Amino acid sequence: xxxxxxxxxxxxxxxxxxxxxxxxxxxxxxxxxxxxxxxxxxxxxxxxxxxxxxxxxxxxxxxxxxxxxxxxxxxxxxxxxxxxxxxxxxxxxxxxxxxxxxxxxxxxxxxxxxxxxxxxxxxxxxxxxxxxxxxxxxxxxxxxxxxxxxxxxxxxxxxxxxxxxxxxxxxxxxxxxxxxxxxxxxxxxxxxxxxxxxxxxxxxxxxxxxxxxxxxxxxxxxxxxxxxxxxxxxxxxxxxxxxxxxxxxxxxxxxxxxxxxxxxxxxxxxxxxxxxxxxxxxxxxxxxxxxxxxxxxxxxxxxxxxxxxxxxxxxxxxxxxxxxxxxxxxxxxxxx
Amino acid sequence: xxxxxxxxxxxxxxxxxxxxxxxxxxxxxxxxxxxxxxxxxxxxxxxxxxxxxxxxxxxxxxxxxxxxxxxxxxxxxxxxxxxxxxxxxxxxxxxxxxxxxxxxxxxxxxxxxxxxxxxxxxxxxxxxxxxxxxxxxxxxxxxxxxxxxxxxxxxxxxxxxxxxxxxxxxxxxxxxxxxxxxxxxxxxxxxxxxxxxxxxxxxxxxxxxxxxxxxxxxxxxxxxxxxxxxxxxxxxxxxxxxxxxxxxxxxxxxxxxxxxxxxxxxxxxxxxxxxxxxxxxxxxxxxxxxxxxxxxxxxxxxxxxxxxxxxxxxxxxxxxxxxxxxxxxxxxxxxxxxxxxxxxxxxxxxxxxxxxxxxxxxxxxxxxxxx
Numbered sequence: 001x002x003x004x005x006x007x008x009x010x011x012x013x014x015x016x017x018x019x020x021x022x023x024x025x026x027x028x029x030x031x032x033x034x035x036x037x038x039x040x041x042x043x044x045x046x047x048x049x050x051x052x053x054x055x056x057x058x059x060x061x062x063x064x065x066x067x068x069x070x071x072x073x074x075x076x077x078x079x080x081x082x083x084x085x086x087x088x089x090x091x092x093x094x095x096x097x098x099x100x101x102x103x104x105x106x107x108x109x110x111x112x113x114x115x116x117x118x119x120x121x122x123x124x125x126x127x128x129x130x131x132x133x134x135x136x137x138x139x140x141x142x143x144x145x146x147x148x149x150x151x152x153x154x155x156x157x158x159x160x161x162x163x164x165x166x167x168x169x170x171x172x173x174x175x176x177x178x179x180x181x182x183x184x185x186x187x188x189x190x191x192x193x194x195x196x197x198x199x200x201x202x203x204x205x206x207x208x209x210x211x212x213x214x215x216x217x218x219x220x221x222x223x224x225x226x227x228x229x230x231x232x233x234x235x236x237x238x239x240x241x242x243x244x245x246x247x248x249x250x251x252x253x254x255x256x257x258x259x260x261x262x263x264x265x266x267x268x269x270x271x272x273x274x275x276x277x278x279x280x281x282x283x284x285x286x287x288x289x290x291x292x293x294x295x296x297x298x299x300x301x302x303x304x305x306x307x308x309x310x311x312x313x314x315x316x317x318x319x320x321x322x323x324x325x326x327x328x329x330x331x332x333x334x335x336x
Numbered sequence: 337x338x339x340x341x342x343x344x345x346x347x348x349x350x351x352x353x354x355x356x357x358x359x360x361x362x363x364x365x366x367x368x369x370x371x372x373x374x375x376x377x378x379x380x381x382x383x384x385x386x387x388x389x390x391x392x393x394x395x396x397x398x399x400x401x402x403x404x405x406x407x408x409x410x411x412x413x414x415x416x417x418x419x420x421x422x423x424x425x426x427x428x429x430x431x432x433x434x435x436x437x438x439x440x441x442x443x444x445x446x447x448x449x450x451x452x453x454x455x456x457x458x459x460x461x462x463x464x465x466x467x468x469x470x471x472x473x474x475x476x477x478x479x480x481x482x483x484x485x486x487x488x489x490x491x492x493x494x495x496x497x498x499x500x501x502x503x504x505x506x507x508x509x510x511x512x513x514x515x516x517x518x519x520x521x522x523x524x525x526x527x528x529x530x531x532x533x534x535x536x537x538x539x540x541x542x543x544x545x546x547x548x549x550x551x552x553x554x555x556x557x558x559x560x561x562x563x564x565x566x567x568x569x570x571x572x573x574x575x576x577x578x579x580x581x582x583x584x585x586x587x588x589x590x591x592x593x594x595x596x597x598x599x600x601x602x603x604x605x606x607x608x609x610x611x612x613x614x615x616x617x618x619x620x621x622x623x624x625x626x627x628x629x630x631x632x633x634x635x636x637x638x639x640x641x642x643x644x645x646x647x648x649x650x651x652x653x654x655x656x657x658x659x660x661x662x663x664x665x666x667x668x669x670x671x672x673x674x675x676x677x678x679x680x681x682x683x684x685x686x687x688x689x690x691x692x693x694x695x696x697x698x699x700x701x702x703x704x705x706x707x
Contacts, residue, residue: 061371063491064441108492154597156540163538193595197540200529236583236596244529248572317585317621324619 031055032062039068044076053096060100063109070116083124087133090117094137098144105148106157115164131170138169153185153192163201175211178202190228193237200244221245222254226261233265239274249285252293258282273315276307280325287329304329342623343630344670345659349637350652351388354379356637357649358401372421373408376401377450378649380457384683385656385673389457402460405451409466410443412436414476414488416469417443418451442487445477449500452507452694456686462693467508474501474513482515482522494535495526499548503680506555509695516556520568523549527573530595531580532610541580543593543606550577550613551679563615578616581607589624590632590642600641601632605654605661609678612661622664626671629655657681 035055038048052069056062078086097114104110121137123130142165148158166172179202185195203221206212222245228238242258249255259282266275283304287297294300308326312319358379380401383389389398408418419441437443448470455462476488477497484497498519505511525537526549532541533549553559553568565571584592584607590599591607604625611617631643632655638647639655660676660683677687692698 067439112492154594156535156542156594160536160539191596194540197528197530201538240530240595317587317589317624318582318619319621320619321582 028058031058035065035068039064044072046077048072049077056096057100060104060107060110063112066109066113070113073120083122083133086122087124087137090121091137093117094144101148102151105152105155108157111157111161114161118168135170138165139171141165141169142173149185153189154194156194159194159198162198175202175206175209179206186224186228190232190235191237193240196237196241200241218245222258229262229265233269233272233274236274239278242278243281246282246285249282249289252286252290255282255286255290259286271314273311276311277315280304280307280311284325284329301329342627342667342671343633344668345630346633346637347386347388347670349635350633350639350656351383351386351392351637353634353636353638353647353652354382354649355392371447373405373418373444373447373454374420374450375649376405377454378653380454381653381682382649382656384457384686385653385660385676387674398458402455402458405455405458405460406464408447408451409464410437410441411466411469412438412442414442415472415474416466417445417448417473420444420447439489442489443473445474445484445486445497445500445504448473449503452504452690453680453682453686456682456690456694459689460693465694467510467696470504470508471510471513474504477501478513478515478519482518482520484519495523495533495545495548495552498523499552502552502555506557507680507690507694509697511557516558520553520556523552524568529576531573531576531578533577540594543581543584543591543603543610546577546581547606547610547613550610551681554613555679574614578611578614578619581611581614582619585621585624586628587624588631589621589626589628598642599628601629601639601651601658602641602654604629605658608658608661609681612678617662620662622662625662626659626664626667629659 031051031054035048035051038051049069049072052065052072055065056069059065073089077089081089094114094117097110097117100107100110101114118138118141121134124133126132142162145158145162145165148155149162152158166178179199182195182199182202185192186199189195203212203217207214207217222242225238225242225245228235229242232238246255246258259279262275262279262282266272266279269275283300286294287300287304291297305326308322308329311322315322357375380389383392405418408421409416410419413436419437452465473488474484477484477486478501479485479493482498483493483495484501485491485493486497501514501519505514523533526533526535526539526545528534528539528541530541532543532546534540534542535545539545550569553566556568559566559568565574569577580595581591584594584603586592586599588599590601591603592599593603593606608617608620608625611620629639632639632641632645632651634640634645634647638649639652640647641651656673657676659671660673661678663673664671675684676682677684680687680690682690
């Protein structure tokens with residue numbers, strides 16, 4: 001449904017398309033009926049297995065057929081087979097799902113089946129190397145998910161899957177390497193909010209474990225974000241990440257510093273909505289959280305009101321929001 | 337542009353589109369076979385909003401649909417619910433006794449929600465509803481972390497399923513199938529630093545899941561006064577979420593579902609309804625909103641995700657639902673739509689029907705309404 005574009009057809013082409021449609025539907029329904037009947041009669045044969053492959057290629061959303069396929073693995077295909085054969089069967093399914101994902105990158109059933117395959121890799125190849133199969137397959141997964149993200153850097157299924165791989169694989173790369181991955185993705189495209197988002201998650205982990213010094217790291221992040229801001233002040237991702245870095249605004253000196261920096265950018269780009277919006281946001285934080293230390297509170301308030309008036313003009317869709325904020329500032333009330 | 341300069345809402349054409357989809361869908365839609373009940377809901381919902389259920393459909397058709405819907409209600413060891421369609425099993429003849437489902441054919445949580453709404457739109461009396469069975473089914477679907485899976489034996493779990501569990505419990509006026517505290521705790525963990533809520537605790541905020549989170553939190557039984565601050569949403573979360581939602585309205589008037597993505601008609605509902613639930617619907621630029629959705633109308637009927645895109649029942653229904661929440665004073669009368677219950681996502685008339693027929697004891701049924 002999402003992403004299906006309209007195409008114009010001539011009369012003859014329309015007729016031909018109608019016929020093709022009809023034939024396709026007939027074939028699909030026949031195959032579907034056959035597989036369901038076999039499932040009901042608990043058919044665990046190789047033939048049934050092949051039919052599920054065919055059906056899933058036509059309709060990978062058919063989650064009950066994925067279930068049936070997995071049951072066939074467990075009940076009839078895996079028993080009596082050596083670990084290397086089982087591993088090969090699973091590798092084949094990993095290839096199948098990869099192929100299907102390229103055409104259907106957002107189908108839950110396919111991602112699910114992939115996880116199941118990974119979780120069922122047998123011990124092997126030898127008693128001294130019981131994790132060999134697992135390690136090599138799981139290590140490949142990061143490449144697989146990277147291919148998916150190359151095709152669509154915002155595919156949240158792929159990002160969620162990436163986080164699952166990192167959390168579950170036997171020998172994950174260190175978090176710092178994931179940080180480097182997000183750096184690459186961000187530098188390739190500042191608009192890739194998913195990469196900024198991932199970065200925020202990885203940094204949080206690194207700060208918690210103490211692997212990275214939080215204070216120094218945040219300084220570096222502000223540098224990074226400032227570069228991005230100056231390169232493309234219209235990019236929403238950058239400003240959201242900046243707001244995350246500011247956090248609850250308890251650190252007054254940082255707030256002041258950033259306000260000054262953003263003001264400089266605004267001086268160069270007088271119509272930058274994000275600069276103005278962020279300045280209002282951070283100045284409000286100053287007013288709310290650091291009132292006792294403020295020299296000239298009135299100047300801050302006036303400055304906010306002036307910015308909000310400009311925002312009304314350059315960002316009409318959110319006019320009412322800006323009016324409401326201005327009202328709140330004037331009356332000295334906490335906003336919403 | 338003022339409301340009076342907008343094109344008309346092509347009501348007849350949109351009703352036609354959904355009516356056609358109720359009969360059949362082309363082969364390009366084979367993948368939707370797995371969610372036939374959902375498609376049915378979008379079509380019925382559209383006809384309900386356009387007031388055309390009784391004009392455009394015959395009683396014999398409605399009887400057929402009700403019968404088909406009840407045919408999907410299935411019981412077994414994990415309780416009772418509705419399957420997405422009959423495709424997963426060999427069709428048993430109508431009128432025969434249903435067998436218990438196997439592990440393959442379990443009911444589906446989201447489809448159970450859409451089935452109940454569909455039956456209400458079709459004004460069924462719900463005599464056949466296995467209420468206790470459904471409550472047991474909800475219990476079977478809830479996980480340790482408070483989230484719900486689509487099936488009792490697995491499947492994906494995210495805020496969509498939580499919302500359906502909450503909506504169903506609210507419609508039944510029976511919360512014994514849900515551990516509310518654990519579910520609320522899961523929802524809160526999905527809150528994103530951007531504002532809004534992601535699918536899972538580490539995910540980016542998405543329009544759809546934000547709606548599911550907020551609707552759930554406002555449906556929760558502990559929330560009795562909808563005009564007071566919600567105990568499950570901190571002031572900071574609320575502020576961040578309002579800001580994030582509003583920033584997702586593009587200059588075209590349409591909403592996008594995530595930071596830095598394009599506008600899409602369905603997010604006009606997911607994000608618009610979220611703002612409505614938070615009580616700040618007035619902050620949406622309505623003229624631009626309506627103008628965007630007007631431009632998504634397909635000339636042969638139906639509404640697509642963006643101008644020039646192919647229409648489908650999902651976008652058609654959600655666009656109309658969004659328009660019902662944000663009426664524009666000076667717009668052409670063709671745009672006048674009935675009031676929508678934003679928490680259940682159905683018209684207020686259908687919501688009334690639900691209150692009168694779905695709970696076991698209808699005397700005490702007082703479902704919350706976000707005006």
